[in-house]
Amino acid sequence: MKPAPFAYAKARSVAHAIELLGADDARLLAGGQSLIATLNMRLSHPALLIDLNGVGGLDGIVSSNGHLEIGALVRHAQAERSAELARRAPLIALAMPHIGHPAIRNRGTIGGSVAFADPAAELPACVLALDGELAIVGPQGSRAVKADDFFKGLFETALTARDVLTAIRIPAAGAETRVGFAEFARRHGDYAMVGLAASARADGKQLRDVRLAYFGVGSTPLRARHAEQALAAGDVEAAVRALAQDLNPPDDVQASGTVKTHLAGVLLRRVTRQLDQAPP
Amino acid sequence: MNARFHDIVVTVNGEETPATVDARKTLVDFLREDVGLTGSHVGCEHGVCGACSVRVDGAVVRGCLMLAVQCNGAHVETIEGVADTEEITDLQEAFIARNALQCGFCTPGMLLTAQELLAAGGVPTREQIRVHLSGNYCRCTGYQAIIDAVEAVAQARHSSQGT
Numbered sequence: 001m002k003p004a005p006f007a008y009a010k011a012r013s014v015a016h017a018i019e020l021l022g023a024d025d026a027r028l029l030a031g032g033q034s035l036i037a038t039l040n041m042r043l044s045h046p047a048l049l050i051d052l053n054g055v056g057g058l059d060g061i062v063s064s065n066g067h068l069e070i071g072a073l074v075r076h077a078q079a080e081r082s083a084e085l086a087r088r089a090p091l092i093a094l095a096m097p098h099i100g101h102p103a104i105r106n107r108g109t110i111g112g113s114v115a116f117a118d119p120a121a122e123l124p125a126c127v128l129a130l131d132g133e134l135a136i137v138g139p140q141g142s143r144a145v146k147a148d149d150f151f152k153g154l155f156e157t158a159l160t161a162r163d164v165l166t167a168i169r170i171p172a173a174g175a176e177t178r179v180g181f182a183e184f185a186r187r188h189g190d191y192a193m194v195g196l197a198a199s200a201r202a203d204g205k206q207l208r209d210v211r212l213a214y215f216g217v218g219s220t221p222l223r224a225r226h227a228e229q230a231l232a233a234g235d236v237e238a239a240v241r242a243l244a245q246d247l248n249p250p251d252d253v254q255a256s257g258t259v260k261t262h263l264a265g266v267l268l269r270r271v272t273r274q275l276d277q278a279p280p
Numbered sequence: 281m282n283a284r285f286h287d288i289v290v291t292v293n294g295e296e297t298p299a300t301v302d303a304r305k306t307l308v309d310f311l312r313e314d315v316g317l318t319g320s321h322v323g324c325e326h327g328v329c330g331a332c333s334v335r336v337d338g339a340v341v342r343g344c345l346m347l348a349v350q351c352n353g354a355h356v357e358t359i360e361g362v363a364d365t366e367e368i369t370d371l372q373e374a375f376i377a378r379n380a381l382q383c384g385f386c387t388p389g390m391l392l393t394a395q396e397l398l399a400a401g402g403v404p405t406r407e408q409i410r411v412h413l414s415g416n417y418c419r420c421t422g423y424q425a426i427i428d429a430v431e432a433v434a435q436a437r438h439s440s441q442g443t
Binding site for chain 1: 282283284286302303304306309325326327330333339340341342344345346347349350393396397410411412414415416
């Protein structure tokens, strides 16, 4: 299908984008790899598209003060090639090849993926697993929201209609950082049936600060908090059993909730093996 | 400038192409309907099938997931342009020799996507070829012949570099 008619404006700056967002029914356009698909299918029909591409200063990958800041307009392909990202955010580097296909990654952006908040998408779960925060600018100025508070519901985030997501910020990986990532998808690059992004801190033989973020199992990426505790106590099988408490995935076209819960356990065992190893 | 219609100038296969476009027009529809280049195909229109693949400023993208108005000032290359430069003649010949196409609907997208992988250099494994082409559907061949063709060209280009 073809999109319903809309007006188009190119933002010159973040401030200009916020000003343009004052119009009724305005939407921000970044990589467009989800938004334009929904326009084509007429699942959304904004009155105005505000194109962020070309706004300066949003496409950097910068380390400072123990954090890595990834600009919202960094494209997946750029992130995939970044040595800085591979070193400071190995979880995102692991997830990157699973995000769409090469042509999608050439165009799609980090910020767009997080702001769109598809519950089966990889990056929102990575930001949640890494205890990251989202840098947001709105009419009242800038603020930061922790990932734990950012994902509110199905395609719903802490962003208001006048906000622009400008960057994601995550703690930079250190020598004791452990990460793991795995997903099941029908075809490589498709949205996952179930996926898991995980991070932890190694303390001798033990894992501490375990964060397990599942995706494709609910309306948002979800932390499996009982399983996190069991894993920190060193009991993988108890962690797998605890998933029954943590997750209650609804049936969807790809798999029943029962199958998804089973697969979540399979992923947990696989990811735990990754968490037990120091990165190369 | 919050308008529906916009004046743009896009360089299409090396030729500056001015046009007035409706903001809702996708790049692939612009190329097919306004420029008359019908080698890029419209399949699923939501980024799944890869038949609309074109190059924008050197990178392969989905022509259905980009708006024509966004390409103002950009260099767009379609299968017609890339074939004319003879950049992929060996790949086209290998597709024919190995029956890597039947109806041909996916072929322009397959060629551009495969060329992006081959241009990165080296000889990719069959698994790497599969993963790189995973976003391009083919409903005729079963993919084996396509992988064969891409692999053969990778090996041929690699060995000709060595001599």
